[in-house]
Amino acid sequence: MSLLLALIAIWALIAILVLRQVALAAASTLVVIFWVVLGAIVPCLLSPWALVPLIVVIAVLNVGGLRRAFLTKPVFNILKKTMPSMSVTEREALEAGTTWWEKQLFSGKPDWNEFAQIGLPQLSAEEQSFLDNEVSQLCEMLNEWDIYNSRKDLPPEAWQFLKDKGFFGLIIPKEFGGREFSHYAQSRVMSKIASRSGTAAVTAMVPNSLGPGELLMNYGTEEQKNRWLPGLAKGTEIPCFGLTGPEAGSDAGSIPDTGIVCKGMHEGQEVVGLRLTFSKRWITLAPVATVVGLAFKLYDPEGLLGDAGKKEYGITCALIPANHPGMEIGKRHNPGSPFMNGPIFGTDVFIPIDWIIGGAAMAGKGWRMLIECLGAGRGVSLPSLSTASGEMNYRLVGAYARIRRQFNTEIGKFEGVQEATADIAGTAYTLEAFRQLVTKGLETGSPSVMTAMAKYHATELMRKSVEHSMDIVGGRAIQQGPRNFLVYSYHSVPVAITVEGANILTRSLMIFGQGAMRCHPYLFNEMQAMQDEDQERGIKTFDKLFTAHLGHVLSNIVRTKLLGLTRGHFSSVPANADDFSARWYQRINLLSASFASISDIALAVLGGNLKRRELLSARLGDIHSNLFIACAILKYHSAHPRTHAEDVHAEYAITTALNKAQQALIEFSDNFPVGWVAKLVRYLTLPWGKIVLKPTDDLTRELGDLMLEENPVRQSLAQYVYVSHEAEDAAGRVESTYQMLLALGPLWTTWLKNQNKLSGANMAEKLQDAVSKNIIQPQDVNRLLEYDARRFDCVLTDAFDKL
Structure with missing residues (x-):
């Protein structure tokens, strides 16, 4: 019995040392001392059968030569065989960009003191003024029905306004005539435009995301900046960027477009340049572009760039006048929305070498440039469109569900409908919270993993919100016409899902694939050590990294087990956490530790095969992403005054996010190909079962009811979109009718309760009877008649003599 207790005590000490990540030498010393002390009580611990294995283990762990011979080198050789080699393109993609809070979540032990210091972004006075004035003025010019069905384009005055007011130069520095807005301001501008017209939003979005402007600002020569940026800022130059082609969409590394370094004539002189052959498609703004950014593979067969031994340079970007x-701009594509989109072609197009963005020095560095500049497109533009859609769905579908009645009941009161409306409300809250934390993160650099999360999850949340909205509004949303306030949002879903890499690719490969490399503290450096041409040097480097990695893994496993047993209770939370958020932070602690542990377990067991096990890696990405989303919700909630409505929205949103993370963890362990490992994962992470259930029916009903009211969250979200009150406008018809209903207060309910008891052939006659019986006052008659006419008009759909 004493031996058993001694062994338990030794294992407890080791667990504490591992959990605290005490340095190996110090930890080994403490274990030996503790062993010897216990040996005075339990003599068999000091027998040769016990001491010899202890001494061997301690020696192997602490003596560098022994450790490398018996531990590190065998592991190194096994992993080198199983891990896939990294191409230059993959290496550049993984090295590109930065990391932020998502790295803390991957560590398994988020630093909540650091999180508490993060403040959400704010608009400057200039940015707020632009939103209140120029953006509102633009929105007033736009009619999406007219754009879609008559013009197939923005009206000329809108095009000119976009140019004159600097919408195409939001990211360009003021020294070049741009507005130099923050990422948050850009997102807010695009959201407000998108709430009025997706076509206009895409048109304004492209010059401010992946394209010549951003590439020039970050990598262009001074001559290139001075030549192009002022025109791009003023709108006298319209940019597009050619990346995707018939043979290469998401796999940009396989683009067949080529640039061959050679000599040729330019402006009457022979110069070193490139002969380009390319075929690009799906290029937004191509039909109206005056300057084309182009990605291609660069080859230098004659060594004209100065390195005779280097023939292939890789992906390169250049800027070419249209x-x-x-240069040939093809006919327009029809992506389902009438924004300008088309193909670009060229065969043996000669350009001077200094048209490479950044000049000859940037030859072959295009892939890294593109990856680092994708942050705006993934983290700002597409999520801003999704957020606008989610917030408009909240506002208009909630209003419609209050106005529309079936079986003498507001349709928003039916529980089946509330299941959808609650999700619309929770999604809108989530999208706004997500947008704010992501744009804050973009202030720190170009976090490629975070922006991939933003692109995928924002567009997927939008897709679900729009589908719910269509279900609720039904035929009113299907029949197209000037009254339809949902159909164009529905049309925009496939574009958002596909642009910047299809969502399947983003989820299955990018989020965890890049996340593991960029956010893990050791993995990427270990892979680099395994590919070192000098194997002895590689093993020495790997030895240091692997030893630290092993301590990191064991610490997370112990932490996961302790948090699993306590269901996260007693774990640390931010100092400013309140009674609403504290328990949620503790749940995130458990899921973060679990995620870090199972990621390392999966990498150890499957090695390079995990890259091909896309169903598994996608679930790991889902855990990581939803932990980040949960943090965004808590940060957003803490930035607002506590109200009942705020709490209900936040509770529904964070419950949904963490339930998704938990479900992904469960499905990962259920489908892991090695049975005993799967059981270990479940034993470590959720020994007592689930810690987050789906939103309850009570919470769903409560949020469904709130969505029908002019609650504080509805009012807050209104500031991010353009809200029309014009009775003939598609959205304004619903909004103005809803406001009229709110203004009636209990009067409308009084009428509904009594209408079947009143005499008269129509509503007007029944109202007169109601006045005579003192049910309503005479001055209320016209108010009720006016609202009823507006209500009926609000539920009508358009009809045409001829389509």
């Missing part, structure tokens, strides 16, 4: 000889 009217340059050989």
Whole structure:
């Protein structure tokens, strides 16, 4: 019995040392001392059968030569065989960008003191003024029905306004004539435009996301900046960027477009340049572009760039005037929305070498440039469109569900409908919270993993919100016409899902694939050590990294087990956490530790095969992403005054996010190909079962009811979109009718309760009877008649003589 207690005590000490990540030498010393002390009580611990294994283990762990011979080198050789080699393109993609809070979540032990210091972004006075004035003025010019069905384009005055007011130069520094807005301001601008017209939002979005402007600002030569940025800022130059082609969509590394370094004539002189052959498609703004950014693979067969031994340089980016000889802009595509989109072609198009963005020094560095500049497109533009859609669905579908009645009941009161409306409300809250934390993160650099999360999850949340909205509004949302306030949002879903890499690819490969490399404290450096041409040097480097990695893994496993047994209770939370958020932070602690542990377990067991096990890696990405989303919700909730409505929205949103993370963890362990490992994962992470259930029916009903009211969250979200009150406008018809209903207060309910008891052939006659019986006052008659007419008009759909 004493031996058993001694062994338990030793294991407890080791667990504490591992959990605290005490340095190996110090930990080994403490274990030996403790062993010897216990040996005075339990003599068998000091027998040769016990001491020899202890001494061997301690020696192997602490003596570098022994450790490398018996531990590190065998592991190194096994992993080197199983891990896939990294191409230059993959290495550049993984090295590109930065990391932020998502790295803390991957560590398994988020630093909540650091999180508490993060403040959400704020608009400057200039940015707020632009939103209140120029953006509102633009929105007033736009009619999406007219744009879609008559013009197939923005009206000329809107195009000119976009140019004159600097909408195409939001990211360009003021020294070049741009507005130099923050990422948050850009997102807010695009959201407000998108709430009025997705076509206009995409048109304004492209010059401010992946394209020549951003590439020039970050990598262009001074001559290139001075040549192009002022025109791009003023709108006298319209940019597009050619990346995707018939043979290469999401796999940009396989683009067949080529640039061959050679000599040729330019402006009457022979210069070193490139002969380009390319075919690009799906290029937004191509039909109206005056300058084309182009990605291609660069080859230098004659060594004209100065390195005779280097023939292949890789992906390179150049900037070419659209009217340059050989450039051909094709006919327009029809992506389902009438924004300008089309193909670009060229065969043997000669350009001078200094048209490479950044000049000859940036030859072959295009892939890294593109990856680092994708942050705006993934983290700002597409999520801003999704957020606008979610917030407009909240506002208009909630209003419609209050106005529309079936079986003498507001349709928003039916529980089946509330299941959908609650999700719309929770999604809108989530999208706004997500947008704010992501744009804050973009202030720190270009976090590629975070922006991939933003692109995928924002567009997927939008897709679900729009589908719910269509279900609720039904035929009113299907029949197209000037009254339809949902159909164009529905049309925009496939574009958002596909642009910047299809969502399947983003979820299955990018989020965890890049996340593991960029956010894990050791993995990427270990892979680099395994690919070192000098194997002895590689093993020495790997030895240091692997030893630290092993301590990190064991610490997370112990932490996961302790948090699992306590269901996260007693774990640390931010100092400013309140009674609403504290328990949620503790749940995040458990799921974060679990995520870190199972990621390392999966990498150890499957090695490079995890890259091909996309169903598994996607679930790991889902855990990581939803932990980040949960943090965004808590941060957003803490930035607002506590109200009942705020708490209900936040509770529904964070419950949904963490339930998704938990479900992904469960499905990962259920489908892990090694049975005993799967059981270990479940034993470590959720020994007592689930810690987060789906939103309860009570919470769903409560949020469904709130969505029908002019609650504080509805009022807050209104500031991010353009809200029309015009009775003939598609959205304004619903909004103005809803406001009229709110203004009636209990009067409308009084009428509904009594209408079947009143005499008269129509509503007007029944109202007169109600006045005579003192049910309503005479001055209320016209108010009720006016609202009823507006109500009926609000539920009508358009009809046409001829389509």
